[in-house]
Amino acid sequence: MSALRENFDAVVVGGGLGGLLVANSLDQRGWRVLLVEEREELGGKCRGQALEWGQAEFGLKVIPDTEEVRGNLLFFDSLLGGRADHCGGIEASPVTYENGNFTPFVGFGSLSPPFVEEISYYLMERRLEFAEPSAWISALKQIFTGVVLPKHRVTNLLMDENRLKGVLINGVKRVFAKEVIYCGSAKNLLSLVPDEFFAAKNRQKVARNRLWASLSLDLWHARPISTSRSIHLLRSTKEAGEVAVGLFKAPTPYDKGDLQTSHWITWIDEESLLDDENSGASLRAVRRQLKRAFPEIFDKILFERILVTKESHGLVDLKLEEGVRWPEIENFWVGSSQVNSQRNLAGVLDQARKVFTSLVGRTKESPCVAPEIHANSSPSMTHPPT
Numbered sequence: 001m002s003a004l005r006e007n008f009d010a011v012v013v014g015g016g017l018g019g020l021l022v023a024n025s026l027d028q029r030g031w032r033v034l035l036v037e038e039r040e041e042l043g044g045k046c047r048g049q050a051l052e053w054g055q056a057e058f059g060l061k062v063i064p065d066t067e068e069v070r071g072n073l074l075f076f077d078s079l080l081g082g083r084a085d086h087c088g089g090i091e092a093s094p095v096t097y098e099n100g101n102f103t104p105f106v107g108f109g110s111l112s113p114p115f116v117e118e119i120s121y122y123l124m125e126r127r128l129e130f131a132e133p134s135a136w137i138s139a140l141k142q143i144f145t146g147v148v149l150p151k152h153r154v155t156n157l158l159m160d161e162n163r164l165k166g167v168l169i170n171g172v173k174r175v176f177a178k179e180v181i182y183c184g185s186a187k188n189l190l191s192l193v194p195d196e197f198f199a200a201k202n203r204q205k206v207a208r209n210r211l212w213a214s215l216s217l218d219l220w221h222a223r224p225i226s227t228s229r230s231i232h233l234l235r236s237t238k239e240a241g242e243v244a245v246g247l248f249k250a251p252t253p254y255d256k257g258d259l260q261t262s263h264w265i266t267w268i269d270e271e272s273l274l275d276d277e278n279s280g281a282s283l284r285a286v287r288r289q290l291k292r293a294f295p296e297i298f299d300k301i302l303f304e305r306i307l308v309t310k311e312s313h314g315l316v317d318l319k320l321e322e323g324v325r326w327p328e329i330e331n332f333w334v335g336s337s338q339v340n341s342q343r344n345l346a347g348v349l350d351q352a353r354k355v356f357t358s359l360v361g362r363t364k365e366s367p368c369v370a371p372e373i374h375a376n377s378s379p380s381m382t383h384p385p386t
């Protein structure tokens with residue numbers, strides 16, 4: 001705890017993938033970095049869970065295979081010394097189940113779900129699929145040489161005119177830093193940033209901004225159900241909101257047979273989430289659609305997991321300078337994926353890289369060498385240490 005008496009070069013608030021990327025990129029530049037995370041473990045929405053059948057990840061863990069994403073993966077790879085694992089590009093058109101068959105998905109037509117933007121992210125022609133994003137978290141944790149403060153929440157910003165002196169932790173502990181980078185949920189900034197530094201118009205807009213909770217159903221099948229590599233869109237022909245997206249992972253050997261997992265997500269708005277009956281109804285709808293498309297899908301289930309994640313998807317426009325810096329506060333940066341138009345994991349990578357580039361661009365005196373990024377090379381395909 002004595003380390004907190006130092007002045008840090010940077011305090012990173014939030015130890016999800018975004019916070020860990022920003023913290024490591026600055027750490028590797030030789031900055032003294034404090035990473036504050038309110039939970040016991042780091043990882044945020046990329047935390048894994050150890051099960052009898054191997055490591056269980058949150059959700060689908062797919063990212064659109066675009067040039068921008070590949071460029072940002074090189075940044076990530078450079079931090080990990082070339083050990084960011086993914087299984088390469090997969091090309092497979094999304095399919096939907098209609099009239100007893102799977103057909104290419106061409107659009108929602110008049111039955112567009114209220115969370116159409118969230119679901120559209122997953123309806124990609126080309127994707128990168130990741131085996132274990134939680135292994136990224138372990139690897140990033142391992143290489144970080146700064147100070148990590150788990151089970152601590154940043155409760156206030158310490159202002160000095162239009163600059164930050166640092167942050168207040170758990171309402172009592174003061175920590176001083178030259179730069180503060182916030183990597184938590186964008187909506188929490190409504191309570192963290194003092195009124196006089198949050199333009200009233202923006203504040204109102206952000207307060208009204210809709211974020212979505214995800215309801216995910218992960219299934220461990222005792223026998224393979226499908227060999228399809230496509231993203232599946234399952235929906236009712238009557239109810240616009242009764243729709244889920246998901247996929248089957250490649251089967252892996254288990255006991256005498258093969259085990260397959262499948263992963264399905266739907267969304268619900270944060271207000272509806274307050275009533276348990278609403279999430280129950282959404283999950284029943286997902287099951288109904290799954291059973292319709294794959295009548296035997298629930299026959300031999302080894303294990304199933306339901307995860308409800310608040311504020312898991314959505315985009316918040318904070319009107320940041322260069323997409324990263326708080327306009328009214330000179331040394332306050334936002335590394336949250338929710339402010340990046342690429343969204344989700346693609347947004348995490350892009351936002352972390354932008355914050356890093358902007359910060360080191362401003363403070364050129366930094367002694368160490370930045371992670372090197374070669375735009376034309378391909379990210380490595382080897383595995384991080386377990």
Ligand SMILES: Cc1cc2nc3c(=O)[nH]c(=O)nc-3n(C[C@H](O)[C@H](O)[C@H](O)COP(=O)(O)OP(=O)(O)OC[C@H]3O[C@@H](n4cnc5c(N)ncnc54)[C@H](O)[C@@H]3O)c2cc1C
Nearest residue numbers: 014016017018038044045059060061062154184337344345
């Ligand atoms: C079920 C599910 C499936 C998903 N599937 C995919 C997918 O297939 N592809 C994809 O691209 N994306 C997917 N996502 C989204 C993706 O996981 C997230 O976009 C990404 O992990 C967000 O990372 P982050 O670091 O920005 O935020 P988070 O992971 O939310 O991390 C933020 C961290 O900040 C901490 N924090 C917040 N406020 C404070 C504070 N004041 N003080 C201290 N700590 C604080 C929180 O505890 C948290 O650990 C999925 C998400 C879910 C929930």
